[in-house]
Amino acid sequence: MHNPLQTSGWNLADWQAAQKDGQGLQRLQALLAVLKKDQEKDTAWIALAEVSGLEADWQQLEARQQAGETLPLMGVPFAIKDNIDAKGWPTTAACPAFSYQAEKDAQVVAELKQAGAILIGKTNLDQFATGLVGTRSPYGAVPNSFNPDYVSGGSSSGSASVVARGLVPFALGTDTAGSGRVPAGFNNIVGLKPTRGWLSTSGVVPACRTLDCVSVFALTVEDALQVAELAAGATPDASDPWSRTHPQTTPVALPERPRLAIPANLEFFGDRQMQTAFAKARAELETLAELVEIDFSAFSELAALLYQGPWVAERTHALGSLLDQDPSAIDPSVYKIVSQGVDFSALDYFAAEYRRQELSRQIQQQLAEVDALVVPTSPTIRTLAEMEKEPLVYNSQFGTYTNFTNLADLSALALPAGFRDDGLPAGITLIATAWQDRALAEFGQRWQAQQALPLGATQREYSTPSQRIRPPAPGAVRLAVVGAHLTGMPLNFQLTSRDARLVEATETAADYRLYALANTTPPKPGLVKVADQGAAIKVELWDLPLAHFGAFVEEIPQPLGIGNLTLKDGRVVKGFICEPLALQSATDITHLGGWRAYIAELNKQKEASA
Incomplete structure (x- = not known):
C-alpha cells in the first residue's frame, strides 16, 4: 500500500498537492525524522530543524491560511545553503569559528516563508563559498549523488545533493563563479542562476559581493522558475544596494x-566521456535550435580574471579579521586563494575593471547576434582522490564555462543533459544577457521535456508539467489578439519585432461579436462585447514586454484600441476593442467563430471568381 507520508523524490507539484490532505504536519515530521536519523552520515546537512520549531511553523501557516491568505508553497519543505541567514539558526559558511546566530531571515528566505514554505535544514558548502568542488568543508566532503567516489561540485554542494536525492523539492544556493550550476550538472538537476540583482542578497554571507547571486536548485525547470519568482518578491529589496528593477524590455521566451x-x-x-556526452547533447539541441559557432576567447579571458584578478580581494574582505586572527580555522585551499587578496592594489583593480568592461562589451555584442549561448556546464569531473x-x-577546470557569467552580467540556467558511459551525469548550461531568465526557462522546459531523463538521482520519471494557467511573465503585459496580429497574419511582426511571445490559443467569453471592418488595409476585425446573443471568439494570448507596450499601442489605428477582454475561463486580459460607430458599415462574422475562418472564406471567394 502507498504510504502517504513517503515523500522521497517528490517535486514541487507533488508537495503542493499533498499538503492539502490534512496530513501536512505529519508528513513533515516523518521527513524530519528520517533526515535526523541519517544526519551523522549525511555530510550534505550542517543543521536540521527542531521538531518544536517545525510544529510552530506549521501552526502559524495554518492560522494564516484560515485567515484567508493564499500560500502557494503551503507546507513545502526546503533547504538553504549555510551562508544564507535564517532567523534563529546559526550561519557558519562552513567555518565553525565564523558562526553567528542570525537575528532575521535573509530576504529570499523571508519571501519563501511568506509564500508558505518551511525551512527544514541548512546545507554544507565549500567554505565561504570558495570553490566549485564540494570538498572544502570541516563538515566533510559532499559526495556525488550517483557515485560517492566523485565530487558533488560546489560550492553549493549540500543544496544540490539534497535536491538530487529527492529529500526536498528545492533548495537555495549561491553562485559567484558557477556554484549554482556546476553542482547541478554533476547531480542531474536544474540550477537557475538568476540575473544579478533579481533575487536579493541581503542576509547572505558575501563571497564577492558585487557578483554574488542567490541560486535555485530543483528537479525541474518549472519548479526552479516558480521558486525564483516567489523568492524574488514583488519589488526589488530596498535593503540590498545591488537589487535592481526589471527593465521590462527583454524577451519572455526564446x-x-x-x-x-x-x-x-x-x-x-x-x-x-564528458566530450562524448556533450556531443550527444549537441545533436539533440540541433533538433530544437540552430547552433552557431562563435569565437570564445573573450569569454575565456574574462573567466580567468575572476580568480587571477583583484576580485579575490572581495573574498578577503568578506573574511575580515578571521584571516589574520585564526587562519587555522580556514580550509587550506580556501586560505591559499583568499589570502592573495591583500596583494592587489587599487591600480590593479582599475586596470582589471577596465579590461572586464571591454570584454563584457565584446560578449554582449556577440550575444546580440543570437538568442542565447550553450556550453557544457563543466568540461570534466574528478574523483575525491584526484x-x-x-x-x-581541477577546481579551475570546473569553472571554464561558468566563471565569466556574473562578471559579464548574464543570466544562466544549468540543465540535465544525459549521462556519460560511466553513469555520471552530464549537463549543459544556457546563458543569455541579463533579465532573460524566464526566456531561458521557457526553452529549458522544452529541452527537459524532450530529454525526459530521470529526476536527479531518484529514478523517478520526468513527466510533462500539467497545463496550468500561467500568469503574465514578470515585466510583460498579456495581450489577446483577434485579427491581423494573429500568428502568420500581416501585422504579427508588430509583436514579434518587440520580443513578444505566444502563450496560448484560447477563446473569449461567450458574450462577444466579431465584425469585419470596412475599408481597412490590411483587413481588420472589430470585437465588441454585447449584452446578449454573443459567442466565443478565437484569440491568441501574447506576452509583450511592458516597456514596448506603449509603442505597440501607438501603432493601433482608429477605430481600434486596447481595453479589457474577458476569456472563457474568466480571466481578464488586455485586448483589442472597437469603437461602436465603426460597426455601422462592418460585416458581422460572429458565426464563423474567428478571424482565420473569415480570411479562409475570403480566399475561397477570390479563387472562385478568378
Missing part, C-alpha cells in the same frame, strides 16, 4: 527555433 551560440573550440581537458592531489587546478 523563438520556436532559436539561434544558439556555441564555442567553436571546446576544451574538455582530456575527459573523453581532488586531494590537485585541489586548485
Whole structure:
C-alpha cells in the first residue's frame, strides 16, 4: 500500500498537492525524522530543524491560511545553503569559528516563508563559498549523488545533493563563479542562476559581493522558475544596494527555433566521456535550435580574471579579521586563494575593471547576434582522490564555462543533459544577457521535456508539467489578439519585432461579436462585447514586454484600441476593442467563430471568381 507520508523524490507539484490532505504536519515530521536519523552520515546537512520549531511553523501557516491568505508553497519543505541567514539558526559558511546566530531571515528566505514554505535544514558548502568542488568543508566532503567516489561540485554542494536525492523539492544556493550550476550538472538537476540583482542578497554571507547571486536548485525547470519568482518578491529589496528593477524590455521566451551560440573550440581537458556526452547533447539541441559557432576567447579571458584578478580581494574582505586572527580555522585551499587578496592594489583593480568592461562589451555584442549561448556546464569531473592531489587546478577546470557569467552580467540556467558511459551525469548550461531568465526557462522546459531523463538521482520519471494557467511573465503585459496580429497574419511582426511571445490559443467569453471592418488595409476585425446573443471568439494570448507596450499601442489605428477582454475561463486580459460607430458599415462574422475562418472564406471567394 502507498504510504502517504513517503515523500522521497517528490517535486514541487507533488508537495503542493499533498499538503492539502490534512496530513501536512505529519508528513513533515516523518521527513524530519528520517533526515535526523541519517544526519551523522549525511555530510550534505550542517543543521536540521527542531521538531518544536517545525510544529510552530506549521501552526502559524495554518492560522494564516484560515485567515484567508493564499500560500502557494503551503507546507513545502526546503533547504538553504549555510551562508544564507535564517532567523534563529546559526550561519557558519562552513567555518565553525565564523558562526553567528542570525537575528532575521535573509530576504529570499523571508519571501519563501511568506509564500508558505518551511525551512527544514541548512546545507554544507565549500567554505565561504570558495570553490566549485564540494570538498572544502570541516563538515566533510559532499559526495556525488550517483557515485560517492566523485565530487558533488560546489560550492553549493549540500543544496544540490539534497535536491538530487529527492529529500526536498528545492533548495537555495549561491553562485559567484558557477556554484549554482556546476553542482547541478554533476547531480542531474536544474540550477537557475538568476540575473544579478533579481533575487536579493541581503542576509547572505558575501563571497564577492558585487557578483554574488542567490541560486535555485530543483528537479525541474518549472519548479526552479516558480521558486525564483516567489523568492524574488514583488519589488526589488530596498535593503540590498545591488537589487535592481526589471527593465521590462527583454524577451519572455526564446523563438520556436532559436539561434544558439556555441564555442567553436571546446576544451574538455582530456575527459573523453564528458566530450562524448556533450556531443550527444549537441545533436539533440540541433533538433530544437540552430547552433552557431562563435569565437570564445573573450569569454575565456574574462573567466580567468575572476580568480587571477583583484576580485579575490572581495573574498578577503568578506573574511575580515578571521584571516589574520585564526587562519587555522580556514580550509587550506580556501586560505591559499583568499589570502592573495591583500596583494592587489587599487591600480590593479582599475586596470582589471577596465579590461572586464571591454570584454563584457565584446560578449554582449556577440550575444546580440543570437538568442542565447550553450556550453557544457563543466568540461570534466574528478574523483575525491584526484581532488586531494590537485585541489586548485581541477577546481579551475570546473569553472571554464561558468566563471565569466556574473562578471559579464548574464543570466544562466544549468540543465540535465544525459549521462556519460560511466553513469555520471552530464549537463549543459544556457546563458543569455541579463533579465532573460524566464526566456531561458521557457526553452529549458522544452529541452527537459524532450530529454525526459530521470529526476536527479531518484529514478523517478520526468513527466510533462500539467497545463496550468500561467500568469503574465514578470515585466510583460498579456495581450489577446483577434485579427491581423494573429500568428502568420500581416501585422504579427508588430509583436514579434518587440520580443513578444505566444502563450496560448484560447477563446473569449461567450458574450462577444466579431465584425469585419470596412475599408481597412490590411483587413481588420472589430470585437465588441454585447449584452446578449454573443459567442466565443478565437484569440491568441501574447506576452509583450511592458516597456514596448506603449509603442505597440501607438501603432493601433482608429477605430481600434486596447481595453479589457474577458476569456472563457474568466480571466481578464488586455485586448483589442472597437469603437461602436465603426460597426455601422462592418460585416458581422460572429458565426464563423474567428478571424482565420473569415480570411479562409475570403480566399475561397477570390479563387472562385478568378
